[in-house]
Amino acid sequence: MKIKASILIILIVTTCIFTGCEYDNFTEPTSTLTGRVVYNGEPVGVRTNGPQLELWEDGHELRAQFPIHVTHDGTFSAVLFDGEYKLVRKTNSPWLPQLTDTIIINVNGHTAVDVPVEPYFTLSNISFQHNNGEITANFFLNKIIETANLDNVNLYLGKNLLIDDVRHDLKTTLSTDNITIDGSNNMVVEIPANLRSLGYIFVRIGVKASASGELYYSQVQKVNL
Incomplete structure (x- = not known):
């Protein structure tokens, strides 16, 4: 019985080794x-x-x-x-x-x-100007979903390309009382000294609907100072 058991164990181990080799050499997606x-x-x-x-x-x-x-x-x-x-x-x-x-x-x-996709809000006619240490953002805020409610609109400045509500060096929120839906808007912010010394900044605008935890953003733009 012991001999039979030993032979069985050897067969199992041998099978596992060959099976393992097959798994190790599986085809990856290309x-x-x-x-x-x-x-x-x-x-x-x-x-x-x-x-x-x-x-x-x-x-x-x-x-x-x-x-x-x-x-x-x-x-x-x-x-x-x-x-x-x-x-x-x-x-x-x-x-x-x-x-x-x-x-x-x-x-x-x-x-x-x-x-x-159908965004709740979108941004269009976006432009950024630098003048005397300030950034002026001009944009048109479009309401796409009729039942959407506006939560906030933010302007982001940063030294890196990836800027959003989590990654940024400066975030400025425009009061909803001063926002024109389906109309033109502008924001003016002072550039922090640590960003002015770079000679450039990255900027973008984000708009958030109450129904979502994520914002619709304009594409990132680089502004030379």
Whole structure:
């Protein structure tokens, strides 16, 4: 009995070794999915690693789900296996959630896709001017979703490209009493001394709807001082 048990153990160990080799040499995904989150064909500015999309893949024993993080300029990318995926626009983003409205994506090699969204608010006609140590921001605030309520509008200054409600060197909030919805607005802020010494700053504007924890942002711009 001991001899039989020893032979059985050897067979099990041998099988595990060969099986382990097979797992160690599994094929990694090589196809890429790239895209943009867009409104009216233009990329939507967001907080890096804030809003997310979700990819779902069926057809296996387990239904796989992949979170897709959107970068500050509204782009995203993922490395995947070829196949059919379902993309979902999640909640807590600066656009309407569309959990039941999935987008079918067939990934084959390099695949690019635009993901349309409906933001609560958008910003347009944006310009930044530097004069005598101050930044003047001009913009048009558009209300897209009729039932949306405005929470706040902020101007961000920073020494790095990634600036948002979490990463910034200066944040100035414009009082809602002084904001014109569906109209032109402006903000004037003094540039801190530590930023003036750089010779440049990065700037952007963010608008937040009450229904979301995330802001819709303008694209980051660099202003020479």
